Amino acid sequence: MIYETFGRLETEWAGKTYSEITTIGESDGSIVIVPIGSIEQHGDHLPVSTDTILVDAAAHAGAATVADEVPVVVTPPVWSGLSAHHLPFGGTLSLEFQTMLDTLENVGRTALENHFDAILLLNGHGGNMALLNTAVNTIGAEHTDIEVLSLTYFHLIAEMIEEVRDSEPGGIMHGGELETSLMLHLRPDLVDEERMTSVYAERTYELLLEDLNGSGPLGRYSTFADHTDTGVMGDPTLASAEKGATLYEGVRDEMRKLLGDVHEAIRTPE
Template sequence: MMFEPTRLNKKVSLGAQSANSVADTADKDGSILALPVGSIEQHGEHLPVMTDTLLANSVTTKSAERVASKIPVTVAPPFWSGYSPHHLSLGGTLTGEFSTLLDLLCDIAETGLENGFDALLLVNGHGGNTPLINAAVSEIGSAHPDVEILGLTYFELIADLVETVRKSGVGGMAHGGEFETSLMMYLYPKLVDTDNMAATYWNEHYEQSGDDLVVSGPVSVYRPFEQYSETGAIGAPEVANADTGEQLFDGVTETLGNLLVEVHQKNA
């Protein structure tokens, strides 16, 4: 049966709870506040601009659901604006200045932690946010030395699984490619336009740069995305399918759920 993504889950979603319920969870030993961080940016002609936010939120919520009977965890509403200046020329993109987004993440963390949570986990769903998440972890952690502050990019958790389930070669699981399209086909199939899936494999000039969502390199380079692809999609969305998406979703939510348990145990 197809997984129906939960927008708000009464047990783990902060937005579905009363203030007292949030406080009750935060007061428990080893409590965790998880914040999905996405973006609003073009994803080619076949995926919606909210793809990164939708996926980060679904992954974080389902991961929390998996372990909510064991640990106190709350998922904040997703932080929907990411750092996406490289997508602006292709339209459909809402972004902010790096410093503005960093300040907002720190402000949200500051107020979220006032509820009494023992740990904060930023769950990122947009590659362009990686420096932002790293900076936020440092800034928030420095301001709250008694709280465990962590950040990650969810698709990096399952690099080994990706290699076993992918149908495309390296470069096929990039922006709007097989990975994201498969997840969207599983979670939000009505939002995928399978008649308009034109994309170009990721082919970066520098050998030491990244070639895929899960194949990174030490060299970082800035390019507007139209230099990679006319449609803005990079990879092989044409080989994506819901079965692959289900395997990826199950794998990443199990892995992230296990990490949540580990964070709770360390801070209880």
């Protein structure tokens, strides 16, 4: 996804030969990262590939910072996720829960046949989070000698988001200040700034999730069409490339720390 901008990447699974991949996998403390996104509407100003572009960038940004010390490789992104709640707007491609779980299990299982010591399922779409918890358990149960992990990238910078944002609560739920800022930094060619609209959705219950970086404990089924006429939930009008650069650097730095910690935890003791 991001290869159009950055060219061939050192950590790119898809650009390596099979022997290069197996050599990385057989190295002590090796890690394979599987970015997982979605293809779904993000309002009129962002492309449907937003989640996939951003999680792919997060994976490669982190991996590139440790590639000299940590044997790590990033697979091509799993580009479709659980996005049925976006279907009313069109442009969305979605998987059923079991189909996506089977897909991640098969991708994970075959990736680990290359002898990696750890696998990180890196998520970029809020609707995938519950399924990733299941996938970690099912993959982990089959590979008890492997470190099996999952993470949603924007949770890494929850505190930074609060420092950087200008929007009110509810301003970064979907296609809002956060995602639009990151896209303005990474792929400004795909952002239509003239079509940005701000939508602060009314909350039915106080315990519902309010922003992407939040942790509202109450779950409730609804489609995005129940909350917004444009597909946006948030305030992209407050986004900027400068904020996006800051947030991207934050993701990169937190990924660097995590991958370093994982590598040290799984290395064979000297």
